[in-house]
Amino acid sequence: MISILLPEVDAARLMKQISAHTAAEFGADCEPSGYEIVVAVHPAFGAEAVLRLGAHVIPLGKATVE
Numbered sequence: 001m002i003s004i005l006l007p008e009v010d011a012a013r014l015m016k017q018i019s020a021h022t023a024a025e026f027g028a029d030c031e032p033s034g035y036e037i038v039v040a041v042h043p044a045f046g047a048e049a050v051l052r053l054g055a056h057v058i059p060l061g062k063a064t065v066e
Contacts, residue, residue, distance in 0.1 A: 007061035039063050
């Protein structure tokens with residue numbers, strides 16, 4: 001089994017950003033784009049996590065993959 005630990009982030013702040021983005025999409029009569037958390041693993045450098053919110057990429061920091 002693979003275990004991924006994300007860095008400590010301000011979850012309330014991120015949820016506020018996600019909510020505002022989704023509300024703006026609804027307000028513009030668009031289909032909500034949703035969001036995704038992407039973990040990129042680089043053997044020489046470790047793992048990094050980002051939040052993709054529409055066209056925005058928000059760095060979350062180092063992640064641990066076991």
